[in-house]
Amino acid sequence: MGASQSAGTEHEFQDLADRTGFSLEQIGNINKRFRQLSNNEETLSREDLASIPALDNNPIRAQIINAFFDKRNLHQNETGTVQEIGFEEFLMVMTHFRPAAMGITEEERENLRRDKLRFLFNMHDTDSDGTINLEEYRRVVEELLSKAGTIGQETAKAIADAAMLEVASTTRGKMEPDEFYEGITFENFLQILNTFDIETRMHVRFLHMDTATLRCGKSK
Amino acid sequence: MPAFSCAFPGCRRDLLVIVLVVFVGIGLPIEASAPAYQSHGTEGSHLTNITNTKKAFPVLAVNYEHVRKPFEIALWILLALLMKLGFHLIPRLSAVVPESCLLIVVGLLVGGLIKVIGEEPPVLDSQLFFLCLLPPIILDAGYFLPIRPFTENVGTILVFAVIGTLWNAFFMGGLLYALCQIESVGLSGVDLLACLLFGSIVSAVDPVAVLAVFEEIHINELVHILVFGESLLNDAVTVVLYNLFEEFSKVGTVTVLDVFLGVVCFFVVSLGGVLVGAIYGFLAAFTSRFTSHTRVIEPLFVFLYSYMAYLSSEMFHLSGIMALIACGVVMRPYVEANISHKSYTTIKYFLKMWSSVSETLIFIFLGVSTVAGPHAWNWTFVITTVILCLVSRVLGVIGLTFIINKFRIVKLTKKDQFIVAYGGLRGAIAFSLGYLLSNSHQMRNLFLTAIITVIFFTVFVQGMTIRPLVELLAVKKKKESKPSINEEIHTEFLDHLLTGVEGVCGHYGHYHWKEKLNRFNKTYVKRWLIAGENFKEPELIAFYRKMELKQAIMMVESGQLPSVLPSTISMQNIQPRAIPRVSKKREEEIRRILRANLQNNKQKMRSRSYSRHTLFDADEEDNVSEVRLRKTKMEMERRVSVMERRMSHYLTVPANRESPRPGVRRVRFESDNQVFSADSFPTVHFEQPSPPSTPDAVSLEEEEEEEVPKRPSLKADIEGPRGNASDNHQGELDYQRLARCLSDPGPNKDKEDDDPFMSC
Numbered sequence: 001m002g003a004s005q006s007a008g009t010e011h012e013f014q015d016l017a018d019r020t021g022f023s024l025e026q027i028g029n030i031n032k033r034f035r036q037l038s039n040n041e042e043t044l045s046r047e048d049l050a051s052i053p054a055l056d057n058n059p060i061r062a063q064i065i066n067a068f069f070d071k072r073n074l075h076q077n078e079t080g081t082v083q084e085i086g087f088e089e090f091l092m093v094m095t096h097f098r099p100a101a102m103g104i105t106e107e108e109r110e111n112l113r114r115d116k117l118r119f120l121f122n123m124h125d126t127d128s129d130g131t132i133n134l135e136e137y138r139r140v141v142e143e144l145l146s147k148a149g150t151i152g153q154e155t156a157k158a159i160a161d162a163a164m165l166e167v168a169s170t171t172r173g174k175m176e177p178d179e180f181y182e183g184i185t186f187e188n189f190l191q192i193l194n195t196f197d198i199e200t201r202m203h204v205r206f207l208h209m210d211t212a213t214l215r216c217g218k219s220k
Numbered sequence: 221m222p223a224f225s226c227a228f229p230g231c232r233r234d235l236l237v238i239v240l241v242v243f244v245g246i247g248l249p250i251e252a253s254a255p256a257y258q259s260h261g262t263e264g265s266h267l268t269n270i271t272n273t274k275k276a277f278p279v280l281a282v283n284y285e286h287v288r289k290p291f292e293i294a295l296w297i298l299l300a301l302l303m304k305l306g307f308h309l310i311p312r313l314s315a316v317v318p319e320s321c322l323l324i325v326v327g328l329l330v331g332g333l334i335k336v337i338g339e340e341p342p343v344l345d346s347q348l349f350f351l352c353l354l355p356p357i358i359l360d361a362g363y364f365l366p367i368r369p370f371t372e373n374v375g376t377i378l379v380f381a382v383i384g385t386l387w388n389a390f391f392m393g394g395l396l397y398a399l400c401q402i403e404s405v406g407l408s409g410v411d412l413l414a415c416l417l418f419g420s421i422v423s424a425v426d427p428v429a430v431l432a433v434f435e436e437i438h439i440n441e442l443v444h445i446l447v448f449g450e451s452l453l454n455d456a457v458t459v460v461l462y463n464l465f466e467e468f469s470k471v472g473t474v475t476v477l478d479v480f481l482g483v484v485c486f487f488v489v490s491l492g493g494v495l496v497g498a499i500y501g502f503l504a505a506f507t508s509r510f511t512s513h514t515r516v517i518e519p520l521f522v523f524l525y526s527y528m529a530y531l532s533s534e535m536f537h538l539s540g541i542m543a544l545i546a547c548g549v550v551m552r553p554y555v556e557a558n559i560s561h562k563s564y565t566t567i568k569y570f571l572k573m574w575s576s577v578s579e580t581l582i583f584i585f586l587g588v589s590t591v592a593g594p595h596a597w598n599w600t601f602v603i604t605t606v607i608l609c610l611v612s613r614v615l616g617v618i619g620l621t622f623i624i625n626k627f628r629i630v631k632l633t634k635k636d637q638f639i640v641a642y643g644g645l646r647g648a649i650a651f652s653l654g655y656l657l658s659n660s661h662q663m664r665n666l667f668l669t670a671i672i673t674v675i676f677f678t679v680f681v682q683g684m685t686i687r688p689l690v691e692l693l694a695v696k697k698k699k700e701s702k703p704s705i706n707e708e709i710h711t712e713f714l715d716h717l718l719t720g721v722e723g724v725c726g727h728y729g730h731y732h733w734k735e736k737l738n739r740f741n742k743t744y745v746k747r748w749l750i751a752g753e754n755f756k757e758p759e760l761i762a763f764y765r766k767m768e769l770k771q772a773i774m775m776v777e778s779g780q781l782p783s784v785l786p787s788t789i790s791m792q793n794i795q796p797r798a799i800p801r802v803s804k805k806r807e808e809e810i811r812r813i814l815r816a817n818l819q820n821n822k823q824k825m826r827s828r829s830y831s832r833h834t835l836f837d838a839d840e841e842d843n844v845s846e847v848r849l850r851k852t853k854m855e856m857e858r859r860v861s862v863m864e865r866r867m868s869h870y871l872t873v874p875a876n877r878e879s880p881r882p883g884v885r886r887v888r889f890e891s892d893n894q895v896f897s898a899d900s901f902p903t904v905h906f907e908q909p910s911p912p913s914t915p916d917a918v919s920l921e922e923e924e925e926e927e928v929p930k931r932p933s934l935k936a937d938i939e940g941p942r943g944n945a946s947d948n949h950q951g952e953l954d955y956q957r958l959a960r961c962l963s964d965p966g967p968n969k970d971k972e973d974d975d976p977f978m979s980c
Contacts (some may be wrong), residue, residue: 028461033726048895054723054732059738064720097721120710123717144712159764163705192706195908200630204721205729 014086020095030094034087044068059146063123068093072122075190079128082174099203114190116202121189131183134164167192255549299330300580318683320432320583324676327587334588341793342590344585346652350534353582354649356574357428358541359526361452362548363571369445376624376632377449384450384616385423391612392605393419400606410663414467418667420461421654422609422674426647427541428453428674428972432579433645440696443636447643455541456490462653463537493539495545500529504547505749519570520565522555547787554749561769582648587855589651605670606677606699609646617641642686645678646671656687707764 013027022030034124037052038044049065054108058064069085071078074092082089096119124140130166132140138160145156168181184192211212284291303326307314313322334341370377392415400410430451434444464482470472503524511518526547533543556564616639625631632640654671657664691698719731 011337031723033724036726049724052723053721056727057735058716058723060716060718060721064717064724068724094721094725097718119715120717140577140713141709144709144716147339151664155764158708159705160762162767163709166705192704195704196707196710198714204718204727205629206727 016091020091021098022091022095027091030091031087034090043086044090045084059142063140063143067119067123067124068124072128073119094204095202097202099205100199111198116198117190117193118186120198120202121186130186132189133183134160137164137184240313252420260626295648296584297577297581297788300577300584303584304576304580316684318433318436318687319678320429320579321683323580323583324587324679326592327584327589328591330584331588331591335591342585343592344582344589344648344652344655346656349582349585349648349652350540350568353542353578354428355527355530355540356578357431357815358452358530358544359523359548360571361427361431361448361577363522363526363552363567365417365545365549366441366445367549369441370449373445373449374838376628377446377453377622379624380446380450380617381453382457384620385425386461387417387616387619388423389420389461391419391615392423392608393417395608396601396604398598404600411466411469413474414663417469417657418663418670419463419708420458420465421667422605422646423612423624423651424454424458424646424650425451425644426649428582428649429645429679429683430577431644432583433679433686437687437690438698439639439690440698442630442632442699442831443639443643445547446632446636446640447735450644452541452545453490453952455488456493456539458619458649458653459537460489460539460540466657489537489539490542492536493533493542494546496536496538497543497548497952498535498544500525500532501547502749504551508551508555508558509749511558515563516558518559519566522551522567523549523570554746557746557750586651586672586675588649589655589966590676593668593672594665597669598666601666602670602673603644609674609678613644614641617644619828635693639686639690640692642682642689643680646675647679651675660739676732705767748925762779 007158013031016022017024017027020027034044037048039048046065046069049059049068050061055061055064066081067073068090069081069083071080071082073096074085074089085093096116100109105113125134126136127140138157141160141163142153142156145153147157164181165182167184168187170192172181300323303323304319305324307319331341374531393412396419397410397412397415400415427448430447434447462484464478464485468478504521507521507525508518511521526544529543529547530540534540559567574866617637621632621637621640650671651668654664654668657667715734717730722729722731
């Protein structure tokens with residue numbers, strides 16, 4: 001596909017709504033925002049996202065932006081990154097942040113959890129090899145503490161190490177001294193975040209996006 | 221489990237009975253004979269006036285009047301605590317009946333006994349209740365309020381508290397008035413305002429009762445915070461309604477202006493209370509910034525400022541409860557960053573202790589007051605009140621949930637609603653408010669009786685049955701939360717992620733404002749309220765440090781360093797394989813550093829000050845640092861020795877690795893309520909290759925032989941991040957830099973909170 005909507009036809013929106021589960025109104029709002037960010041062009045590039053002022057103080061800014069361009073988040077079975085994304089891809093990334101609808105079955109809930117945790121996992125697993133190794137985890141914690149000054153940097157490593165140890169002990173139990181724990185696989189990741197009710201926490205309220213007050217990302 | 225193990229069954233029960241009898245036996249005759257002594261006194265002086273004979277010097281004399289008041293108070297408290305002790309010796313009973321019920325029964329018995337003797341049983345004096353017994357419980361609740369669930373659900377809580385209570389009051393008041401109009405009841409003298417007043421008193425969910433019952437059933441976090449939060453926040457509504465209706469019922473008429481003023485009053489009362497509490501909270505936080513030299517009195521500041529907040533707001537007829545809550549919530553993050561670990565523990569235990577005593581006394585007094593109080597019984601009125609309470613609560617909860625669920629992401633299920641409705645217990649606050657009614661109210665006795673009946677019903681029936689109902693309905697229980705550093709990392713990660721995505725969407729939502737508040741907090745507020753450099757410390761680090769502290773405490777408590785389990789995960793399992801070769805010169809350097817460190821420690825273990833004004837800045841912390849130090853050393857040494865083995869050298873490594881001497885084990889200190897079992901924790905286990913100890917090795921034994929004293933600059937030697945052996949030297953420098961922020965680790969978060977719930 002790859003072809004993004006011009007002016008947004010009802011029909012295409014409906015098609016997207018069916019596929020992603022958003023309502024028409026939500027898709028309309030997201031589309032308007034997309035237009036704003038991309039300066040009414042067809043595609044969005046990294047620079048467009050990077051210039052949003054609200055992201056300035058965010059310690060994991062770079063990871064967030066990368067997540068939008070990560071092919072693994074676009075529900076395609078490819079790895080790697082793209083340079084630009086169209087509206088459909090933008091929407092795909094947004095589907096990860098939908099709240100759990102009421103009255104969904106256990107299985108659907110489980111799928112939702114996996115979906116969202118997969119998104120997080122992809123954000124950590126920067127080399128796309130399917131595991132988060134120690135270096136990658138260290139980088140995650142360092143980024144998280146990057147606004148904290150020197151104290152942050154020093155203990156970031158210790159924290160990441162401790163966290164890794166915890167994962168290893170929880171998932172592998174006992175290991176011989178010579179064995180090596182390569183990294184956190186997705187299954188391990190699911191296991192350690194088992195009690196983390198991510199399906200309720202990880203959501204953004206799309207319905208409340210009021211287009212009248214949407215600030216343009218570049219009004220500086 | 222009890223201190224004395226009994227040789228035969230039934231022994232415990234006998235013990236309990238004996239204890240009971242002894243104390244009641246001592247207490248009552250003294251009280252009963254107190255007036256008798258007075259008469260003796262006057263008689264005695266009368267006699268001496270007449271006869272004027274020389275009396276023998278009184279070797280032994282009894283002067284009860286002198287100590288009467290404190291004696292009685294102490295006796296009552298002692299009785300209450302012995303009862304509490306007694307219950308827990310009978311496990312069967314305490315598993316079925318909640319403590320509050322048992323205490324009320326005890327109160328009834330004691331009241332009955334006193335009445336039988338012919339004395340007047342003391343009634344729960346409202347002033348005593350509101351000024352002495354209630355504040356500790358509320359402060360305990362407010363200080364340890366789990367912030368995250370509370371703020372996430374604050375909208376729902378407010379709706380339940382305000383609208384729910386209003387609905388209850390008016391529904392009950394109105395229907396009771398309608399009831400009173402019926403001729404056969406015989407209460408036609410009761411007017412609408414009196415009924416509404418009664419409705420407002422009895423409609424509020426009581427925090428004491430809720431706490432007492434819910435603590436034993438371990439319900440899931442959401443329902444717990446909903447009911448509990450509601451019971452705390454409805455105080456403002458209760459105060460306003462009560463004052464309003466009391467004023468009106470004196471006057472007799474209500475105008476629109478009055479209603480309007482009532483609404484304004486509500487806002488003033490609640491927001492004013494919160495404001496007063498916040499001001500005192502900031503004052504307390506600011507004061508705690510300077511207490512680094514007088515650690516002993518730190519807890520007192522917390523208590524006194526909170527109590528002042530309560531009293532000040534009561535002075536202005538604002539909501540004292542909300543002031544207390546606001547004060548506790550506001551001051552906690554800053555105070556905990558400033559105070560020492562010991563002060564933190566002290567605060568926690570004192571609050572728990574006082575609130576426990578208060579709660580016990582309240583329930584006992586409730587029982588006693590029931591026996592004492594003047595009663596006017598009217599079957600219809602009382603029964604109707606009880607039924608209406610239940611009905612209005614259920615209707616209110618269902619109706620409000622229906623509306624609220626439209627705005628919530630996590631909807632409230634039917635089970636949740638049921639527990640919220642069923643958990644709306646009434647308690648001592650209602651009784652005290654009723655007691656406060658002036659005697660001019662013709663219906664006062666009737667109201668009091670009805671209130672007591674409602675309280676009994678909710679506490680006994682609902683309190684006892686809620687536990688089996690929770691089991692029956694398979695309501696979600698509280699998750700056993702082990703603090704997991706992964707969860708903590710991801711909580712923060714998720715916060716930032718969602719803020720970012722909201723930013724991308726251009727939607728200024730929940731997370732955006734939270735982020736803004738945090739930033740404001742960090743740049744301006746923390747700077748003023750937190751001592752030293754700590755204010756820059758992000759939460760993740762604070763959490764991590766607290767975990768380390770706990771882990772080290774656990775290690776020392778278990779009496780040994782985690783020992784040789786050859787097949788558990790250790791650092792080397794996760795480190796990347798390649799350990800760089802280290803030259804011999806480097807090894808020398810490393811050993812030199814290690815030795816120097818240990819020597820440094822020895823030198824620093826000097827003075828012990830016994831002055832009253834300085835505490836050992838935590839024996840605990842010293843032990844902890846000691847353990848940490850040892851741990852790191854062992855880690856480093858182990859790594860060195862592993863390397864050595866690989867290079868097939870066998871160097872002797874300084875420092876003995878024997879298990880700690882009794883000197884260390886002797887140091888007792890408290891761990892938090894949650895003591896994690898050793899295997900539930902990501903402890904770092906060490907292999908212990910056993911090198912012979914060289915004659916000149918500075919062994920750790922010597923350190924342990926001396927008492928664990930004050931070692932302020934030991935902290936300079938504490939571990940840095942665990943790096944590879946090759947960057948040990950770098951590690952040295954890191955030590956110093958880290959020392960600054962590790963000096964005086966004020967544990968920061970209670971996690972059960974926490975942000976997520978942790979401990980307490």
